[in-house]
Amino acid sequence: MNSEPKPKGREAVKLWRRKKIIDATIEIITRHGIAGTTIARVVELADVSMGLVNVHFKSKDALLTEVLRQMADEYKLHWRHKLEVAALEPASRLQALVLADFDPEVLNLKTLGIWFAFRAQVRARPGYLDLVGTRESEQIQTTVELFRKLNRETGLEHDAVLLTRALSAMLEGLWTEYYLYPGEFDRDGALASVFLFLNVLYPGRFQGVGVK
Amino acid sequence: MNSEPKPKGREAVKLWRRKKIIDATIEIITRHGIAGTTIARVVELADVSMGLVNVHFKSKDALLTEVLRQMADEYKLHWRHKLEVAALEPASRLQALVLADFDPEVLNLKTLGIWFAFRAQVRARPGYLDLVGTRESEQIQTTVELFRKLNRETGLEHDAVLLTRALSAMLEGLWTEYYLYPGEFDRDGALASVFLFLNVLYPGRFQGVGVK
DNA sequence: AGCAATTTTGAATGCTCATTCAATTTCAGC
């Protein structure tokens, strides 16, 4: 556990403990799944008392939702940032979007553990649905636009919507592969298979990216 | 619930009740997730007594494992069968493999609900790992071989391993899309995006398949 | 129809769980 030292000041300590609870919850969910996530386990790892969870969060359920919301926010901020610092050519931007999904900040067992745990609960708790759709409308729309620009640039006429769907699915599927077999997962190979796809679509535009 | 009528004969009734428990468990897992799957809920839906679960299965855990094992078996039998009845050209066989994954017998909320529920438990219970990898070695190997044959036939030299990885990931990702948004999911569009990919790789070989 | 073996039942058991809240500790302002 990356436990930052206890800060000074009433409010600061309060927030520090609140964060400890959230971090511990994330860890416990990845370790034990949602079914095995209990307040007892969380407070033991966070090193706070039983009662504190219901002081900071109205209920266990509210805590879980807060964890998910935080994850969703972080993911969105992450890919948006990667897009901001990318060059302006559509190929570079698309490349940045793909690479963002393979960044260790996103592609790691804790983060994916949370996504998969909550997704498995979506049918039971429809309220999670808005938060677990990583590839949500904004990202989808951005990707569609990039493919359209790429078409204009190259004179090709690939169906941008279908391509977006295919690409998103591929990224999603590679996440699943990583989640199930993190030991055997080979990041470069995964990237190579994505860019092989993009390169066949737009010859030369993604040359040398993700070659294995 | 598709409750077949009570059969006659001691052994037959016993097996019929056993099956009712398994079916009810599947339904409850898809409805409530693994976290919300309790013996009480299962036996109520199955219309049997509390005790019967532990008569047929040693424990709740054994019941869950049995459900997963059954799902894994069915999936494997399904794609193997679709491959058996397919034509001999590699393109047809590859097409059969893709279509198998979109067959309603596989792509439905119950089946996917089970996969996703158990996958979310993989870190907590590593024993599930062997059963939740839908796209396991045999299927992967078969796909790689088909891409190799397709290369030989067409004179192209795509990396068969990378292509297999890309295709598997795409299928997996489209499953996820279906699972999260079953209402909006459009099967034909999903197929179209897969075959767009295959068609760009091997021009003409998958013409007219999955066109939207 | 009578009987014994098999199958099924469901109340009882002993856990574990989330949540509560009176009591205790901590701390900023004086």
Add this chain to the structure above:
DNA sequence: GCTGAAATTGAATGAGCATTCAAAATTGCT
């Protein structure tokens, strides 16, 4: 260093859980 407000504690509560097993019901056989 005192004081009162704020933050934290953790034992207590009651609900819900998987599992057990003596008793009851069902079945096939004679």
